[in-house]
Amino acid sequence: MAKIIVVTSGKGGVGKTTSAAAIATGLALRGNKTVVIDFDVGLRNLDLIMGCERRVVYDLVNVIQGDAGLNQAMIRDKRVENLHILPASQTRDKDALTSEGVEKILDALTEDFDFIICDSPAGIERGAQLAMYFADEAVVVTNPEVSSVRDSDRILGLLSSKTRRAEQNRDPVKEHLLITRYNPSRVDGGDMLNLDDICEILAIDLIGLIPESEAVLRASNQGIPVTHDQKSDAGQAYTDTVSRLLGETVPLRFHEYQKKGLLSRVFGGGRR
Amino acid sequence: MKLLDFLRGERKKSASVAKERLQIIVAHQRGQRDQPDYMPMLERELLEVIRRYVKVEQDAINISLDRDDDCSVLELNVTLPRS
Ligand SMILES: Nc1ncnc2c1ncn2[C@@H]1O[C@H](COP(=O)(O)OP(=O)(O)O)[C@@H](O)[C@H]1O
Numbered sequence: 487m488a489k490i491i492v493v494t495s496g497k498g499g500v501g502k503t504t505s506a507a508a509i510a511t512g513l514a515l516r517g518n519k520t521v522v523i524d525f526d527v528g529l530r531n532l533d534l535i536m537g538c539e540r541r542v543v544y545d546l547v548n549v550i551q552g553d554a555g556l557n558q559a560m561i562r563d564k565r566v567e568n569l570h571i572l573p574a575s576q577t578r579d580k581d582a583l584t585s586e587g588v589e590k591i592l593d594a595l596t597e598d599f600d601f602i603i604c605d606s607p608a609g610i611e612r613g614a615q616l617a618m619y620f621a622d623e624a625v626v627v628t629n630p631e632v633s634s635v636r637d638s639d640r641i642l643g644l645l646s647s648k649t650r651r652a653e654q655n656r657d658p659v660k661e662h663l664l665i666t667r668y669n670p671s672r673v674d675g676g677d678m679l680n681l682d683d684i685c686e687i688l689a690i691d692l693i694g695l696i697p698e699s700e701a702v703l704r705a706s707n708q709g710i711p712v713t714h715d716q717k718s719d720a721g722q723a724y725t726d727t728v729s730r731l732l733g734e735t736v737p738l739r740f741h742e743y744q745k746k747g748l749l750s751r752v753f754g755g756g757r758r
Numbered sequence: 759m760k761l762l763d764f765l766r767g768e769r770k771k772s773a774s775v776a777k778e779r780l781q782i783i784v785a786h787q788r789g790q791r792d793q794p795d796y797m798p799m800l801e802r803e804l805l806e807v808i809r810r811y812v813k814v815e816q817d818a819i820n821i822s823l824d825r826d827d828d829c830s831v832l833e834l835n836v837t838l839p840r841s
């Protein structure tokens with residue numbers, strides 16, 4: 487039985503797709519058979535971040551509508567064994583995604599995989615609700631910024647009421663907070679919400695903290711999930727996050743502001 | 759604000775303003791979370807009815823539903839202007 491994890495946020499542009507790709511890659515690198523599904527119908531992007539955009543033939547909606555089989559639509563990752571991508575459709579018909587269709591796909595995948603990662607679209611409408619509906623766990627991606635934190639709280643409300651687990655009165659969806667685009671120097675200056683404040687306001691457990699990092703743009707430019715860049719702070723932070731998802735205890739990194747000393751200022755050391 | 763900041767006459771850091779605002783809005787959102795879907799509509803219509811008789815502001819009305827095990831209490835608070 488696979489564990490179904492939705493990567494969600496409410497607000498757009500906070501790092502859901504980046505995180506879904508990085509987490510799926512990290513899980514597969516640790517030997518878990520993993521599939522990452524793009525639920526952003528009409529705005530497919532996960533394929534770009536995973537670097538497989540030219541190998542997309544069929545998509546999620548094709549499978550739901552019976553035009554292709556699951557194995558035809560799933561793309562095998564070139565870099566990591568055990569990692570598969572199921573791309574979103576570019577159709578503008580949002581109703582193409584049905585609850586029954588999604589359920590069928592997840593039921594078929596759950597036999598063969600250890601993890602199913604669902605990359606949610608922004609918003610709190612149908613697409614986002616479908617992405618979270620069947621989840622066992624949720625990674626709520628939040629930026630240290632007022633509208634993102636507020637939207638995350640709205641999403642927490644949906645997770646506790648509009649999911650299969652909630653409707654069937656089973657154990658609730660396990661909620662994890664993932665803070666991304668964190669800038670310790672701005673936090674130090676008092677102009678960015680700090681980690682503890684966000685945790686206090688949202689009151690869910692922290693699964694990871696990803697610093698604002700140049701490595702993320704570099705990774706997306708190349709179509710190589712940032713987890714592969716283990717020299718970078720963001721790559722390491724996602725690896726830590728994956729370890730915690732697997733139940734390990736890993737100390738938090740990259741959250742403290744390091745005032746630059748003379749040496750590192752001269753040699754331009756520090757974050758890459 | 760720390761005393762030292764106060765003496766220096768420094769303005770409050772923007773992040774702590776953000777935190778305060780978020781605490782209030784999130785508490786409000788969580789209060790509404792378990793309410794039935796008809797509550798916003800009920801609130802609007804009640805306000806309309808009250809306004810037929812008294813001139814009150816949009817935010818002068820506060821409505822909440824508290825559920826106990828065996829019964830629910832609908833609480834309606836209206837701040838009326840001094841007459
Ligand atoms: N930790 C980070 N540091 C710097 N830029 C980031 C980081 N995380 C995400 N981004 C950038 O933010 C933008 C939105 O990210 P994306 O993952 O597409 O968000 P979403 O899927 O939530 O809309 C992208 O340009 C991405 O490169």
Ligand SMILES: [Mg+2]
Nearest residue numbers: 502503526531
């Ligand atoms: Mg996205």
